[in-house]
Amino acid sequence: MRLEPIAEPGLGRTLGLPLLALAGTIVIASLLALLAGGAPFSVLGLIIKGAVGSKFAALETLNRATPLIFTGLAVAVAFRAKLWNIGAEAQLYVGAVVTVVLGTGALAWPAATLLPTLALAAIAAGAVMLLVPTFLKTRLGVDEVVTTLLLNFVILLWVSYLLEGPLKDPMGMGWPKSARLITEARLPRLIDGLRLHWGFGLALLSAALVWVIQTRTTLGFEMRATGLNREAARFAGIPVTRVLIKTAALSGGLAALAGFSEVAGLKGSLTLDLSPGFGYTGIIVAMLALLHPLGVVVAALFVAGIFVGADSMSRAAGVPTYIADIMLATALLLMVLAIMLTRFRIRRD
């Protein structure tokens, strides 16, 4: 078999195939729920109900989507320039560490100056975190997939050390947990009385900003050219190394904002389970969004919905929570396949 590009895919193909992929995911999840002793047809209903069935559920989904928008954007901008950043998890944690170091009393400023400072410091730390592997790649030819991946483990151990040592909360009853942020360092609620915080607004703003950078600026054009064909871009006079460095700074910074937003908006302090793999899930989000910054918002909401919905479904139906992860993996694999088939058709030789 071989693949043949389709010049003008019809609307049926572009919409139908992804919907088919979603349907396939739901069928598989239902079968697994049936095998685990749940009622298959109620699964979808329970997931939707758990994700958006009440005001509380919907806000929980938005909250869960917030870090995923940041990490999804981080992965999307890097992958678009073919910089394979698998280290959003590490960048998220350094962002969180910086937020805690500066936000627990080291800087006693009013919120109006403290919050932007914390965000910028987190961005800087996350950028450095990805600049090191990028530098190793451009200067020494070290594969960034492996280095960014390995650094995730290093950083998590470093955070574990910090939380048992220098950053440990003396009032924490012995738990490996940092002190709480001062009130000025907390992101305010988006709506009074509800858990949704300004991190979500910042995430939407970031998506819009990345979209503007990618479509309206020279850097965006250079990033795209670098991603399409690095040699051709270099030949055309694009400073490929500088573009990769800027991309790395942007990507690492965005991932670090996820850490800032989770600590300052939601948790108020740093623990070792701040991120249940938001960095890795960001890869799924970015791919489902076809690396499009605005698509990232939609994909993050979808993925967050599956997590929140499947959580509540597994409680209600008494089936294992891992079904959420299986759904995500299936959705990811079927979706990339569906997306490919919207652009190519299979020809038998």
Added chain:
Amino acid sequence: MEILDILLSASFWAAAIRIASPLIFAALGELICERAGVLNLGIEGIMVVGAFAGWMSVYAGLGLWGGVLVAMLSGMAFGLLHGVLTVPFGLSQHVVGLGITLLATSLTYYVYRVALPEVTSPPKIAAFQPFEIPILSDIPLVGTALFSQTPLTYLAFALVPLVALVLTRTPLGLAIRAAGENPSAVAAQGLSVSGLRIGAVVVGSGLMAVGGAFLTMSAFNSFFFEMVNGRGWICIALVVFGSWKPGKTLLGAILFAAFDALQIRVQQTSLGADVPYQIFLMAPYLLSILALVVMARRAQVPAALMVPFNKGSR
């Protein structure tokens, strides 16, 4: 001088060889995939599947070698999925690999929960026992370290020259390497690039799963979550460290394992009392990164690694 004492003890080297064994299986598997041109980031998940399938089979009464076979076949099934999605369909190898890891890991945990709903601590199995090779195991230091291991360790070491031989000295090996270096030339010979690549990923994934099975069937005698714990990712680094050559990859695995065995022991010495344990746990990862930096200049990356091949287009 405590460290010197450790380095001269037979039990230390025996542990290093034991820790290296699963890495050898999985890194050889990854090496075969990459030599054919496919990066397999499903390795971490495939090792989890192998660890569980081997353990579960023995628990169900299938016998030890039956368990190894089941583990290998389950790994091959996920390899086939990876191969079909990345080779003929040409989907991103990074994304599919991470997807396979997530799918394989979560499916394993799901099956574990459904198959053993009431179990709180996973039961132990009668695992592979050390087999002392007559005469050779009497050699001081080396004998204990190398020749008093379980059969799976011997198998891992035997596979290294075998894989090297097949890759460099047989027509099949030549074709596999060519699929990763210059697929157009392979197609011009009338051979199927897709067939070679999918085959390599399937066989390689089978080896990764046996590497996972080593953990449950030769090391811990039981299955628990997080037991693979990043070993798959380390194997990807080991392949780069070994410049895509089986012998050097073996060397890398032993070095890494020796370092890992050393850090566990140093933690118990006076030095360990002063240095936080996280530093020791970090060391193997930092060492891997350092090794990659040192080796990067000399590494011979397969030219068509991660490049999809489509007959229609040139």
